[in-house]
Amino acid sequence: MALCMLNRLDKLFILTIALSLAGCNGGYSILDPAGPNANAVRWLWWGMFSVGSLVLIGVCALWWYAMRKPHKDYSPYDVKRITNRLVLMGGIGLPVVCISVLLVFGIPAGHNMLPWPSERTITINVHAKQWLWEVSYPDHHIQLTDEIYLPASTPVNIEITSEDVIHSFWVPRLGGKMDAIPGRTNVLRLFGDKPGSYAGQCAEYCGLAHTKMKFVVHVLPENEFATWLSQQQRSTGEANQ
Amino acid sequence: MNNDLSLHSQFAKVWDNLPGWGQLAAVNHTSISRRFMITGAVFFVIGGVLAMLIRSQLALPQQELISPELYAQLFTMHGTVMMFLFAIPILEGAAMYLIPKMIGTRDLVFPRLSALGYYCYLFGGIIIMTSLFLGIAPDSGWFMYTPLSSAKFSTGPGSDFWLLGITFVEISAVSAGVELTVSILRTRAPGMSLSKMPIFCWYILAMALMIVFGFPPLILASILLELERAAGMPFFNPDAGGDPILWQHLFWLFGHPEVYIIFLPAAGIVSTIIPVFAGRPLVGYRWIVLAIITMGFVSFGLWVHHMFTVGIPQLAQAFFSVASMLVAIPTAIQVFAWIATLWTGRVRFELPMLWIFGFLFIFVCGGLTGVMLALVPFDWQVHDTHFVVAHFHYVLIGGMLFPLIGGLYYWLPHLSGRMPTMQMGRWAFWLIFIGFNATFLMMHLTGLLGMPRRVYTYEPELGWDWLNMLSSFGSFIMASGFGMLFLDVILHFRYGQKATFNPWQADTLEWATGTPPTSYNFLRIPTVTTRHPLWDTPKVEPKVENDGQGLEDISHGRRELYGTHAVTGKLMEVIHIPSHSWLPLISASFLALLCISLLSRAYLLALGVTALAALSLFRWAWVNGAHRVMAPLSDKELQRREPKLHSRTLSGPGLWGMVITLLSDGSLYLSLVFGWLYLWTVAPNSKVPDVATVSLSVMALSGVFLTIAVVLYGQIVKRLRSGNATKLVSQLSRVFAFGLAHLLLLIYLTATTDLAITTSAHDAALLVMLMFLLFHSSIAVVMTGLQIVRAAKGFISQTLPYEPAVLNPFWVFTAGIFWVSFACFLILPRVW
Structure with missing residues (x-):
């Protein structure tokens, strides 16, 4: 009983430290990735941002020039030529080129984020309910609330379910989000490179305490994770006895 | 001037x-x-x-x-x-x-x-x-x-x-x-x-x-x-x-x-x-x-x-x-x-x-x-x-x-x-x-x-x-x-x-209507020859031709528009539209009351208000065509140099309004079919729905009656199109009788089918489908009933063939959704 109590206090302490740590470095920032999936999205973003800014400036400048340039009388033939050139190059060419480039980079990036089968994969169940996250390790009989421990450099499948309403599981620095939907099980692949603690939160509005529905993901080096697993199993074993 | x-x-x-206060009837x-x-x-x-x-x-x-x-x-x-x-x-x-x-x-x-x-x-x-x-x-x-x-x-x-x-x-x-x-x-x-x-x-x-x-x-x-x-x-x-x-x-x-x-x-x-x-x-x-x-x-x-x-x-x-x-x-x-x-x-x-x-x-x-x-x-x-x-x-x-x-x-x-x-x-x-x-x-x-x-x-x-x-x-x-x-x-x-x-x-x-505009916009309806009328023609005027004067005659006291061809813009008929009316305010008030009674879960009141709303809407449909406040038949209208009034033709705006409304209605129905198929095939606990409780034979018999009604109604319209308006009342009554038989069977079926609507999403969807059919069939039957009276009063005749042409698509639609429902909701799960 006392052990159990201590354990809980311990957890609370770790959680507080982790949250404040997470606050210092990156917090929930997509732009400060800690894994290959989030990293790919960061590169996509900066690429799209650069091209998008160029297009925005270009189109507005062209518009401004068209409005302000000295007037010239165009023959109907010239008008047709200018129109076709602008519409074909700007209206069709520009979006087609931009979209193609975007897909060339985007499709492989998205493809790599999917939970492809692999022998090293470990599975963790996350069950969302108003307003907390129940975490369980199916092979190890470990139950946690609002915190997840992962080994670094290992593909992890998070199997996400919901007890009540729709929630969304999101650890911004590790990768994209996935909804927790009653009646369904969704799988999200997480992959952490750098050991550390990363903040997670519910992204889909789920009721009054949605704002407070947060959790922490601890990415441990692989050997530490193994130690952690055996420790946890021992303590749950003792608790059961 | x-x-x-x-x-x-x-x-x-x-x-x-x-x-x-009359502004409220605007x-x-x-x-x-x-x-x-x-x-x-x-x-x-x-x-x-x-x-x-x-x-x-x-x-x-x-x-x-x-x-x-x-x-x-x-x-x-x-x-x-x-x-x-x-x-x-x-x-x-x-x-x-x-x-x-x-x-x-x-x-x-x-x-x-x-x-x-x-x-x-x-x-x-x-x-x-x-x-x-x-x-x-x-x-x-x-x-x-x-x-x-x-x-x-x-x-x-x-x-x-x-x-x-x-x-x-x-x-x-x-x-x-x-x-x-x-x-x-x-x-x-x-x-x-x-x-x-x-x-x-x-x-x-x-x-x-x-x-x-x-x-x-x-x-x-x-x-x-x-x-x-x-x-x-x-x-x-x-x-x-x-x-x-x-x-x-x-x-x-x-x-x-x-x-x-x-x-x-x-x-x-x-x-x-x-x-x-x-x-x-x-x-x-x-x-x-x-x-x-x-x-x-x-x-x-x-x-x-x-x-x-x-x-x-x-x-x-x-x-x-x-x-x-x-x-x-x-x-x-x-x-x-x-x-x-x-x-x-x-x-x-x-x-x-x-x-x-x-x-x-x-x-x-x-x-x-x-x-x-x-x-x-x-x-x-x-x-x-x-x-x-x-x-x-x-x-x-x-x-x-x-x-x-x-x-x-x-x-x-x-x-x-x-x-x-x-x-x-x-x-x-x-x-x-x-x-x-x-x-x-x-x-x-x-x-x-x-x-x-x-x-x-x-x-x-x-x-x-x-x-x-x-x-x-x-x-x-x-x-x-x-x-x-x-x-x-x-x-x-x-x-x-x-x-x-x-x-x-x-x-x-729009800039030719005067600023601010008059309530009728144009004294004479202009004739348009270019895409930029105010740039290309200095004075926008009607071209006076045999078949149109720009509707500048107002002695009849009706509000009139030109009806033109949907693609070519060729002049086709004169559309007479209703002037101020209290019916919109009355109908909307009843609908608002319905909304409030549903909100406060007073379902008995809701039922009563629905009946009142339906009454005012049917009244609305009644005050149309050759009704005395709209466009009663007169000899003068034949003498003036304008095309026919639309209620004397077979393709006025009402027909178009009906068809466009039915497109919307069809979209509503397709959403329901989508929902049904989705629940059946994609929902997490989906299985082939159990529809055995709905009696196929009663449903089919009801459908046969409906189909007969629709075919008969189509024949009425066809005969009106060729200028034959004899025995209208008895023919409409036959359609009414078959429609009513169909409707009563459908009501019987809905009432006797044992649906577990609170424990099965499929059964709930079935009930919504049946309600959807009931709603349409009742409107078709009531409207046909009203047309019998209108035919007897002379609002539908050889010179006034318009109204059956408007209702016809509704009958066809009602039969269409009936048989699609029969196939999708009842047959498909059984043969799966």
Whole structure:
């Protein structure tokens, strides 16, 4: 009983430290990735941002020039030529080129984020309910609330379910989000490179305490994770006895 | 000239609204559309105040200005008010004001429907707002995701207010959609073929058709969710074979076209204003028409991009991702056609153009982030964050509000007869433009730093505080800009300089109606020979020909329009439309009472009110055609040199209205079939539904009776078409008898079938299907019954063959959905 109590206090302490740590470095920032999936999205973003800014400036400048340039009388033939050139190059060419480039980079990036089968994969169940996250390790009989421990450099499948309403599981620095939907099980692949603690939160509005529905993901080096697993199993074993 | 003056006073007598309280019975499009726009502006202010409250709460971290309960109501109502009570109605209002004037006619084709739509909008809006003042407003977000909005997790009446109130308001949207479509297709001035139509009308035609097809999925979804909440029918409950994701599909099936429903009219304003200030016709008219049509179609295939994180199969995500990106092409075509128009024109930089430039910058920015969001892996990261909030404000405020204000300044002289001034308008522009970008530009970064939407507060030290402060600060600048704008417009009505005729030297016909316009727009309906009548023909006049005088005779006291061919614009008939009527107000009041009684769960009262509403609507249908207050037969009408009145033909506007309404109805029905098949095949606990309890033989027998009725009815119409109107009463009675037999069997079947509607989503869906059939069959039977009386009274005859032609498509539709239901709902599961 006392052990159990201590354990809980311990957890609370770790959680507080982790949250404040997470606050210092990156917090929930997509732009400060800690894994290959989030990293790919960061590169996509900066690429799209650069091209998008160029297009925005270009189109507005062209518009401004068209409005302000000295007037010239165009023959109907010239008008047709200018129109076709602008519409074909700007209206069709520009979006087609931009979209193609975007897909060339985007499709492989998205493809790599999917939970492809692999022998090293470990599975963790996350069950969302108003307003907390129940975490369980199916092979190890470990139950946690609002915190997840992962080994670094290992593909992890998070199997996400919901007890009540729709929630969304999101650890911004590790990768994209996935909804927790009653009646369904969704799988999200997480992959952490750098050991550390990363903040997670519910992204889909789920009721009054949605704002407070947060959790922490601890990415441990692989050997530490193994130690952690055996420790946890021992303590749950003792608790059961 | 003197002659014209006395004509004008005669026209005013027929066309003007009743004085005093009689204004409530007004049906004239200019009056009704003004009310739409003013009411829309009021709701805009309310929605804006809600936004200011949200921004105040978020200005500082861990602020406790507003409780989480109230905050949830605020963001839900802000979205709801802005979308359903401001954006759509105000654009409908603008379209209803401009379209008849632009196409050279005197009114919309179903004036009473305009008035009904307005009252439904007004009453619905008031009902929804009441919930906010009572502190029980909907609080699950404006897209009402269930199960959060279900009876279990939203125990208060908030969701009911949303579901019932919005559905009520949607009556106005759908009726405007039907009315605008038919008006544009059938009442253009003689000679105005589709290719001579002002570009704005193309945009509105596309918008109206998109409303017709796009709103029904949401109406169905709202009905299903309300049934789940009120009667426990588990459409969205996975334990009983339902699925919460079905709500999302139906919602976004509406929700995405909705974005284009808002954008298209605004783009239409841009396409109208730019050529006027460039002093040359719009270049690439055909390109733009093609772009509009493409946009209309593609926008129905994008909805899943709102749902990339719900775990939809990858292939489907890829399809919707690419489709969402491709919609950039028709948008870009328009932008570059506008640039080409400016390029080859001689540009005058007046106030409306300033707003159009603001539109361009903001909208292109929003479009670009839209393409980014269509990329699935990026969406997985930023979905449901402030990045998305910033994106859709860029699209909606840039794509809708800026052109709307540009259009406001452009058409102000038309509304008031006075010119706007540059100074204050310019101030308002810069305050709103700078305030907007200060609020939303850096909000993209707030989202990238991980701030989710709909959180009521946040911790400091996440890097979000200064960004939120900036956004809140910017939003107050923007609000002051709107204050300036309203002040400018109000002052202008009082002090603005008088406008001259066609002050901007525009090309479209609305500027020929006088500023401000008369209630009948045109004394003589003009004949159109070019796409730019005011540029190409100095004096717009009717060409006096054998078959038309421009309808300048008013001695008959009827309100009349020309009906022309949908494609060629060739003169076909004279459409007589109803003048002022109390029926819209009465019907809308009963419908509002129905809404309130459902809200307070007084079902007995609801039943009574439904009966009253039905009575007033059937009365409405009765006062039509050759009825004495409409267009009773007279000998004079044969002698005048105008085409026949439409109720003496077989293809008047009523037929078109019926067909367009049935398209909308069909969309509603298809949404139901979609829901049925979805629950059967995709829902988590899906299995082949058990439909054995429904007796196939009774159903088939009922269907046989229905089919006989439809065939007989078709023969009546065919005989009327060939001029044979003998034994009408007995023939109609036969149809009535078969229809009634069908209906009674269907009622018997529904009453005796043992459906587990509270434990099985399939059974619940079956009941909705049966109700759907019952509703249509009863209307068909009652309307036929009324026609028997009308035939006996002489309202239907050899010279008046119109009404059966109008009802015929409804009978065919009723039979169609009956047999499709029979196949999809009853046979398919058995043979599976």
